[in-house]
Amino acid sequence: MDAESSGFRAGFACFVGRPNVGKSTLMNALVGTKVAITSSKPQTTRRAIRGIVHRPDAQLVIVDTPGFHRPRTLLGERLDSLVLSTLTEVDVIGFCVPANEPIGKGDRFIVDKLAAVKKTPVVAVVTKCDLATREQVAHQLLAVSALAEFAEIVPVSAQGGEQLDVLADVLVKRLPESPPLYAGGELTDEPEQVLVAELIREAALEGVRDELPHSIAVVVEEMNPREGRDDLLDVYAHMFVERPSQKAIVIGPGGARLKDVGTRARQQIEALLGTRVYLDLRVKIAKEWQRDPKQLRRLGFYD
Incomplete structure (x- = not known):
């Protein structure tokens, strides 16, 4: 019996919300592995990253989007444009x-923006329920229901694993009948170099001052097996910041912070790729890159 005739469903869902509401953590929890970086810093996500949930009855492809906000830079405008285009797809x-x-x-x-996407059902997801009391959760459910007419409202805790199966059922119910869109073993369609760059950026975001995260971009320039070795991958990456003062923060006294970032990033990359990694990480200045169309394109943020 093929997937279509058996009522198999496959399609796309996306999570939207203001920065730092737990979208990436929720996607990782549903997929069952880390495909999007997470951080306590707002606006960590800068790309529409896809995570794939495989079930016997369905394939749910989740698109994690950057936090929706009123943009202050050209980068911010590009990110909001990315979110809006994702909503229609x-x-x-x-x-x-x-x-x-x-x-x-x-x-x-965001609710006002969603009102313009008339044909797509919207499910409200109350996240981080593990950080609230039962009374707070109940109050928030009422507050959310007063915001707009949602298809359903589901409270969840990605960290505690609570109600994730309920949310998955609610999303799958609204997918079209279709054969699977991706092969069974795939958990994301992101290129490995993009995932590696994101893991390096995640490591760099931890512990830096609040004004720094939006100024960090990472590009993996080269990623190849070491010649004559099949157990070691050489990764050459550049971390870009906007000002010399930011470069000093990232490098730290005597290079200690950069070394720590490299160590933590390398461990995450090795876990992702299942091989030993040599990571060559350098910091460069790209002045005002968030406002420069040419530099944004070079760093992978296209029109």
Whole structure:
């Protein structure tokens, strides 16, 4: 019996929400492995990364999008444009609101944008329920239901694994009947070099000052097996910041911070690729790259 005749469903869902509401953590939890980087810093996600959930009855492809916000730079405009284009291409939208924070202007801004996407059902997802009391969760569910008419509202905890199966069922129910879109073993369609660059950026984001994260970009220039060795991968990457003062923060006294970033990134890359890695990581200055169209293209942020 083929997938289509057996009622198999396959399609795309995306998570949207303001920065730092737990979208990437939620996608990783549903997929069952890390395909998107996470950080306590807002606006960590800069690309629409796809994670693939395989079930006997369905294949759910989740698109994790950057946090939606009022842009202040050309990079911010590009990210918001990416989110808007993604909304029109998926079968169902998950609007994420954290249980432990009050509804704010940013949430209402996104709800207004979602109102324009008339044909796509929107499921409200109340995230981070492990960080809130039962009373807070109940209050947030009422507050979210007052925001707009949603197809359903589902409270979840990605960290605790609570209600993830319920959310997956709710999303799958709104996918079209279709054969699988990806091969059974695939968990993401991101190129390995992009995933490696993202893991390096995640390691760099941890522990830096608040003003730095949006100024960090990472490009993997080269990634090849070591000549004569099949157990070692050479990775050459550049981390770009906008100012000399930021370069000093990333490198740290005597290069200690950069060394720590490299060590943590290498461990994550080895876990991802299943092989030993030599990581050559250099820091460069790309002045005001977030506002420069030419540099944005060079760093992978296209129109």
